[in-house]
Every structure is written in structure tokens, then in C-alpha cells.
Amino acid sequence: MYVVQGTPFRMLRPPPNCCPVCAAPAHADDFPHNRDSLFYQWWFSQTYGRPPTWADAALLCPDEMKANLKTFLVEHNVPPEKIGDL
Numbered sequence: 001m002y003v004v005q006g007t008p009f010r011m012l013r014p015p016p017n018c019c020p021v022c023a024a025p026a027h028a029d030d031f032p033h034n035r036d037s038l039f040y041q042w043w044f045s046q047t048y049g050r051p052p053t054w055a056d057a058a059l060l061c062p063d064e065m066k067a068n069l070k071t072f073l074v075e076h077n078v079p080p081e082k083i084g085d086l
Contacts, residue, residue, distance in 0.1 A: 011042055022057070030065055032058035035082070053084025 014023035023039035033040055035057040044052035054073055058066050070086040 011039055014039060029060070030062055032061050032065070032069055053082060054078070055084030055086045058086065 014020055017026055018024060019026055019033060021040065021043070022033035022035075022037045024034040024037055027033075032054065035041070035052050035054050040057065041052060044050075044056065048056075054069060055066075058069055061069070066086050070083060073083050073086075
């Protein structure tokens with residue numbers, strides 16, 4: 001991909017069968033968004049001025065889901081700065 005600095009960039013909307021926030025295949029409301037999707041990272045950075053963490057992606061999840069996600073991420077050596085305050 002070739003990007004010219006200073007030119008407008010626009011992300012297309014996700015397909016109808018995908019999550020409108022993270023563009024991943026549709027997931028249940030109590031599951032986290034895909035923090036690693038380019039769509040989510042771009043949207044979050046443009047909205048909040050910083051890169052998203054997994055804590056941001058799981059903000060609306062139940063506490064049990066957050067705990068399971070944190071355990072999984074730590075077991076897979078995900079750096080703390082990408083996990084956030086789960």
C-alpha cells in the first residue's frame with residue numbers, strides 16, 4: 001500500500017455481517033471487540049487520540065469475561081501496555 005502524507009484517508013464501513021465497531025465477524029455483546037483490528041485501532045485513535053488497549057476493547061464486557069481475557073492475554077505474553085487496566 002502506498003500512502004502519501006497529508007492526503008485524506010477514509011475507512012470504509014464494515015460489511016453488514018460484521019461488528020460495526022471493530023469490523024470483526026459479528027460477536028455477542030458480552031464479548032470484547034478485536035483490539036488488533038485495523039478498523040478498531042483507527043477508529044479508537046481518531047476518537048480518543050491514543051491507541052486502544054484490551055481493557056478499552058472489553059469495556060462493556062461482564063467482569064468474568066474481563067478476568068478470563070486478562071488471564072488469556074497474560075498466558076500468551078501480551079505486553080501490559082496492550083492489556084491496559086483489565
